[in-house]
Amino acid sequence: MAYPDDLLSPSEHVVIHKHPHWKMLLLPVLVFLLAAGGGAYLAALVSDASWASVAWIAIAVVASVLVAWLTLTPVVRWRTTHFIVTSDRVMYREGVLKRTGLDIPLTRINSVRFEHSLLDRVLGCGTLIIESASDEPLEFDDIPGVEKVHSLLYREINDNPDDDFQPENRVIDGRA
Numbered sequence: 380m381a382y383p384d385d386l387l388s389p390s391e392h393v394v395i396h397k398h399p400h401w402k403m404l405l406l407p408v409l410v411f412l413l414a415a416g417g418g419a420y421l422a423a424l425v426s427d428a429s430w431a432s433v434a435w436i437a438i439a440v441v442a443s444v445l446v447a448w449l450t451l452t453p454v455v456r457w458r459t460t461h462f463i464v465t466s467d468r469v470m471y472r473e474g475v476l477k478r479t480g481l482d483i484p485l486t487r488i489n490s491v492r493f494e495h496s497l498l499d500r501v502l503g504c505g506t507l508i509i510e511s512a513s514d515e516p517l518e519f520d521d522i523p524g525v526e527k528v529h530s531l532l533y534r535e536i537n538d539n540p541d542d543d544f545q546p547e548n549r550v551i552d553g554r555a
Contacts, residue, residue, distance in 0.1 A: 387465060395464045395531055399457055399521040400504035410449040418442035462507075462519055464532055469509065471519060485536050487511045493525045507532075 387393070418438050425434040460473040469488070471481040488511050495505025505525030509532075510516045522528055 388467065391465045391467045393463060393465050394535055395462075395528060397462045397523055397528065399460050399462075400502060400523045402502050402504060403457055403521055404454060407450040407453040411446055414442045414445045414450075462522055462528075464528070464535060466535065469532065481517070483509060483511050483517070488532075488536050491529055491532050491536070493522075493529045495525055499525075 418441075421438050422435055425431050425438075428434065455475055456473070459475050461471070463470040463472075466485075468485055469483040473479050488509055490510045492508045492510075493505050494508065499505045504521050504523050507519045507522045507525055507528060508516050509519070
């Protein structure tokens with residue numbers, strides 16, 4: 380899914396658009412399976428009781444609240460979190476009801492690095508750390524294909540024709 384073009388400047392285009400890695404959905408899926416399995420087990424346990432219909436309603440309500448809170452909310456949060464690299468800036472957007480955004484112009488980025496643990500390496504994700512003119516480095520967790528994003532972002536930062544090496548500007552004795 381491309382990022383909405385109406386949020387970009389006329390000469391800007393999306394280079395890369397990522398959601399957080401799917402590993403952050405593992406716990407919500409596990410909660411869903413446990414809520415569904417536990418609810419079915421409890422419903423089967425009380426099926427012979429005289430108050431079974433009340434128990435089934437209570438079990439359904441508790442399971443529904445757990446699924447909505449611990450499964451649907453993280454899935455919606457994952458779906459509405461965007462890490463975007465454009466030709467002019469790095470954008471990070473997250474949230475549904477309370478929307479938060481961060482833009483870093485490529486010209487303000489001093490360095491880009493990444494970190495990933497052994498598990499992150501196996502899953503193909505990691506943390507991208509961008510140092511800019513701000514006081515603290517900015518860390519973006521669970522970026523899928525973090526090494527590729529790192530190298531792509533580095534190329535975008537250094538793709539300024541004004542800072543490329545131009546041999547015709549060198550003097551005869553080798554000085555620039």
